[in-house]
Amino acid sequence: MPRARSVLVTRNFDRNLAAIRDFLEAAGAPAAFGELVGRLASEVIPNLQRFPALGADFIARAPLSADGIALFEKVVKAAGPHSQVRQLIDGDYLILYLAWGDTVYLLSIKHHRQLSFDLLGHWP
Numbered sequence: 561m562p563r564a565r566s567v568l569v570t571r572n573f574d575r576n577l578a579a580i581r582d583f584l585e586a587a588g589a590p591a592a593f594g595e596l597v598g599r600l601a602s603e604v605i606p607n608l609q610r611f612p613a614l615g616a617d618f619i620a621r622a623p624l625s626a627d628g629i630a631l632f633e634k635v636v637k638a639a640g641p642h643s644q645v646r647q648l649i650d651g652d653y654l655i656l657y658l659a660w661g662d663t664v665y666l667l668s669i670k671h672h673r674q675l676s677f678d679l680l681g682h683w684p
Contacts, residue, residue, distance in 0.1 A: 565608070565609050565659075565662050566663050567605045567608055567663075568666065572668055573667060573668060576668055576670060580653075580671050580674070587673075603650075604650055613644065613659065615646035615647050615648030615655070616648075617646060619645055642661075643658055643660035643661075644658070644659040646658075646659060652671050652672050653669055653671055653672070654668075654672065655668070655669045656668040
């Protein structure tokens with residue numbers, strides 16, 4: 561059995577949680593945020609402690625757009641050669657995390673509906 565790891569929350573992950581809370585409140589589903597936090601604490605984090613390779617290898621999924629490639633290369637460089645950047649889909653959420661040594665860093669979380677559908681408002 562893999563050894564337990566510590567799981568740390570980055571400032572960006574914390575900001576993403578606040579944005580999800582605001583998003584869910586605006587959508588009239590404030591209870592969903594409590595469910596998310598409960599699930600992170602009771603299932604996601606314990607699973608990542610035991611199985612840090614649970615998510616898909618983010619590095620193996622190179623993007624196709626020029627902007628995506630530039631951002632992807634920044635992530636790969638920042639992560640370093642002895643770490644793993646992974647993505648985990650958990651229900652309505654996409655979680656990006658870094659497994660490095662005995663520590664898992666929660667980097668980002670997004671609700672799948674936080675993507676922009678206001679094409680004219682964002683891209684005139």
